[in-house]
Amino acid sequence: MRACVNVKRGWWLACLLTACQPAPEAVQVARLTAMRAQNTVNVQANITFDLPELPRQALHSGIPLIWQVELKVAPQTLYEWAALGYLKTRFTLRIDYRALTGRYALTRDGRSESFASLAEVLAAAQTITQALTIAEASWPRQLAWRMRFDYEQLPLPLRPFAYFDAQWALSTSWQVCPAPE
């Protein structure tokens, strides 16, 4: 009886530890590079997608997956913050599936591309470039970039649960890189 109790306890403990383990990130930033062209910073992010089953099903059910790709300066001091303020740029990245054609559409900043398979569209979305124009006088030392999954664009019934479902954790955290001189 005691052994049985211990086995049960061990099982619960294992479940608890499994639940507490962080889920592997679906979207990861492999490389983030920044280049300067006059007053413009061009950031190129190489990301890898590993779309979990639930978002994959949602996509195939006609639910678009939408991210907000954001680039901003990252002030390190109060002086920088006062000089740079909240300088930021953003565009929308969207992946659609068209049931009629059986093709996927990748829309970046309003420009759309069509792909025959999910692998193709995810591969196409791996490289993201974004530009931010900054005044010369207040050139920052650091930049921050992220790709935030827009939960509010999901259908309403899905939203409350998507926030707490690890499969829907499709955002990257803020990635900081030094601003090019």
Added chain:
Amino acid sequence: MSRARITLPVSFFLLLLLALVLFSLHLMSSATQATSELNPLYSWLLLINVLGSVALLVLIGINIVWLWRQLKQRAAGSLLTRRMVSLFVVLALAPALIVYYFSMQFLHQSIDSWFNVEIDRAMEDSLELSQASLDQRMRWRLEQTQGLARRFHDKTDSQALLTLDSARAEAGASELTLFSRQARVLASSSVNPSEIIPLLPDELVWLQLKQRIDYVALDTRKPGQLRIQVVTRVASTPVRYIQALYPVPVRIADLADSVEFAFVRYQEMHFLRDSLKMSFSLTLSLVLLLSLLAAIWVAFISIRTMVAPVKALVKGTRAVAAGDYEQQLPVLALDDLGFLVQSFNAMARRLAMARDETHAAGLEVENQRAYLETILANLTTGVISFDAGYRIRTANQAAYRIFHVPVSQFVGQTLPELATEHPDLLQTLTEVQQLLTQAESIWERRIDFNGPNGRQELLCRGTPLYSQDGRNIGAVAVFDDVTDLIQAQKNAAWGEVARRLAHEIKNPLTPIQLSAERLHHKLAEQVPKESLPILERSTQTIVQQVKALKAMVDDFSLYARSIRRQVERIALPVLVKEVMALYALPGKVRFTTRFANETLEVLGDPVALRQVLHNLIKNAQEAAGHGVELTITIRRSHQQRDWLEWMVVDNGPGLSEEQREKVFEPYVTTKVKGTGLGLAIVKKIIEEHGGLIWLAQHPGGGACFVIQLPLATGMD
């Protein structure tokens, strides 16, 4: 009357809170509509409502803890509050949960009813039909484009450019473009002249073409327009590629869009089936939870407000029961409970007034009683009251002085019981007890008894006490110590007698003595010798008797007049030794002295006090004859430390009980010679010095005179 502010059961704040809760629920409900502008705020509204529920839960938890503490402390109104809250919660929960259960059932069944296999099949079939239709059109367009490619395979680029427009128009394409092997645009024709740049195939298309596979696909990149994109190889040298864009007819495109939209919506709904259920369940549960929590919290507040007057009443009643009649409760509402509170306040006021009046009356009675007690305590007459059982009820201080017994400590006991420790009082007190029990009206009796200071004479009067309805409720007896009064009367009488005797007798004595001496002188020479002894003996007898009479008259005059002529501080042991020295002849009187080793002084006339000792010594000599032995003791009194005790004990035969009672009275003597005034004079001197003298029983058998005099300590 103190009237507190009147408040409504539900305050404005509560109403506002309820309105906010309802508004929030309404917003959340609206946000669930896909077309609502609040749709993007759904998550925030959900969060706000969850936080609201948590806040309400906290508030209810605080109220429950408060109620639990009140119950634990058995606070007033806590049981009523618990009962009302429990009743409300049960009444509110039961129907709400029933409605909730059936609503959930209905909701889930409704959502499930949206989906079934037939609809699934129909949706898939319709989409497949659309796809088949478009596929057929695409195959046809591919063949058509392949035909165009064949037409261009022998034409040069410039020739192709000339015929491209006609070929495009002939094929019904919206755009026709000729590419080189390197994907360079060689020629292009568009139905829309404004579109200068043709659609460029992407890399995947080129990759497919290089594998000699023609490309045909639906192009959906242009919003609101469905086109068939066909790219095929032109078998020329060098190889070229031709791309044709064919618009799908609007009707077919619309139908395809419509079918796709419906299919996608259905697929989406199918995918969201469980989420929908959970979402609606969550919203419904949240609405129910928030409503119930708000209702329970409001119920707590309302019940507390309603119970407040009852609570105040319970507190007030407890206070009144504990004797606090000053309680005035606030009137919180002009309803039935308010009327009850007002009535309670009026009752408490009346009780307070009644108590004050009773207290005042009690104080008056107490003052009267204290006044009477003061009078009784300061009376020289002893007063003892008895209850119906003739047990002592009260006794004043004078009773203690008279009987030398703390009578007031024997309350509840009869008079004979009082004599348990004082057997010498037993006969007297028994007599008084009998008089009390037997008397039916006022009675008076003179009784005497032997007190510590000698014989005491009391004048006793008593009366039974009757209530207004005639019942015997006890008796009261008063005692007057008339010993001193009677003694004073006797002394005054004897003084008057002595004065008259001294006056009437002393005057003729001198002529009698002189006449007798003259007779002796004249007749001594004339009478015959044989008669001379008779003459001498007769005249000598007359003279001696006259001298004796003179001495007796002197004693009377001494007794009659005040002896205390001069007052000074006298060390009594010294005075006694001086007197003892006069009797120092051997064999006359033997003295034994026991003087305390301390200063023992009195204020008095030294001549008179010497007279006292002389008289006592003389009395002892007369009683004991030759070989008299006197023991004189002077010490501080054991009973009264500021008094001096002077005892003179002889070795005579002593005195009987009867003699002891009258030994200090004039003309009382057991001796053949003597006037009977010696001890009377002693007593008179001692009393004139403020002292006491009595004859005590001595174990040795002799007379023991005890004299007490106030010490001169601190006195000039």
